[in-house]
Amino acid sequence: MKILSETIALEKLHELKTAFAETITTGYGHRAKNCLTCETQGACCLDAHFVNVHITRLEAAAIESVMTGWTEERRHVVQKRIEHAIAVYELDADGETFSKTYACPLFEKGIGCLVHKRGKPLACIAHGCYENKEDLPPEDLLIEQEGLVEKLNELTYQKPATWLPLPIAVRLSGLLHFSTEDGDRDQHSEKNDVIPDRKIAPGYRLNKDPEEQ
Numbered sequence: 001m002k003i004l005s006e007t008i009a010l011e012k013l014h015e016l017k018t019a020f021a022e023t024i025t026t027g028y029g030h031r032a033k034n035c036l037t038c039e040t041q042g043a044c045c046l047d048a049h050f051v052n053v054h055i056t057r058l059e060a061a062a063i064e065s066v067m068t069g070w071t072e073e074r075r076h077v078v079q080k081r082i083e084h085a086i087a088v089y090e091l092d093a094d095g096e097t098f099s100k101t102y103a104c105p106l107f108e109k110g111i112g113c114l115v116h117k118r119g120k121p122l123a124c125i126a127h128g129c130y131e132n133k134e135d136l137p138p139e140d141l142l143i144e145q146e147g148l149v150e151k152l153n154e155l156t157y158q159k160p161a162t163w164l165p166l167p168i169a170v171r172l173s174g175l176l177h178f179s180t181e182d183g184d185r186d187q188h189s190e191k192n193d194v195i196p197d198r199k200i201a202p203g204y205r206l207n208k209d210p211e212e213q
Contacts, residue, residue, distance in 0.1 A: 002155065009156040010062055013149065014118055020145050021125050024137055031135040032128030035112075044127065045107035048089065052101045053123045054163040058153045060173035063106070063119035063166075067174070078114065079174070081105035085167040093164050093172075105167055121166065122146060 004012070035041060044050060055063075067075055082105045085091065089102040106114045113120055126142045153161035164172070 003158065004152070004155045006058070006061060006156055009058055009152050010065060013058055013062055013152055016145065016148055016152075017120065017122065017125060020122065020141075021120075023141065024126055024128075028135065028137045029128060031132075032130050035129070038129065042107050042109055042112070044129070045104045045113070045124075047101075048103040049101055051104050052098055053104070053121050053166050054098065055121050055166050055169045056149055056153045056161045056163060057169065057173065058156055058161075059119070059121060059149065060164075060166075060169035063115050063170050064173040066115045066117075066119045067170075078105060082167045082171055086171065091165045091168050093162075093168055097163075097165055097168075100165065102165065102167060106170075122149065 067078065070078075085102045085105045089100055091097070091100055091102060106119075108114055113124065122142060122145050126137055128136070130136050150161040
């Protein structure tokens with residue numbers, strides 16, 4: 001099995017997500033409500049009874065990569081939101097993680113998704129507000145992309161992909177980033193070794209957000 005560096009894997013992940021976003025936009029997005037004109041912008045992302053997006057270690061690394069380009073003040077604010085979400089909604093890496101929901105800490109009112117361009121999760125790309133159920137993208141499209149992301153994770157980290165609640169995954173990625181000065185992020189905590197059962201849970205679809213600003 002060919003091993004990928006995390007840098008190369010992140011680029012491949014970006015290419016995969018860009019192509020997937022194009023498929024959703026051209027094939028289905030025109031049937032969905034325009035998020036920019038939505039009267040309740042961000043309601044999907046901030047609905048603590050709805051959001052249960054899970055991501056892999058590589059996707060968390062992509063989000064962490066975006067965050068490192070922010071100002072120290074913005075990073076601090078978002079990191080506090082991540083910790084708040086973990087504490088308030090009792091998120092962790094163990095057990096039935098898909099049964100817990102949370103308000104996304106990466107959505108900011110007036111801006112939208114803070115990681116829209118290079119860190120947006122697959123489930124968020126697939127989501128849209130549709131009037132008719134038959135207009136939604138087939139779930140098989142998302143499942144196929146998730147399989148490809150799992151393969152990228154395995155090629156990069158040499159172990160099966162772990163799907164964790166976004167706040168947990170991003171926090172673990174941040175801890176790895178700041179604890180390995182030589183740039184080798186293959187060492188990780190025991191929690192990140194936990195591999196929960198893979199499930200498709202209701203409410204995994206999220207809103208397509210405005211462009212990152």
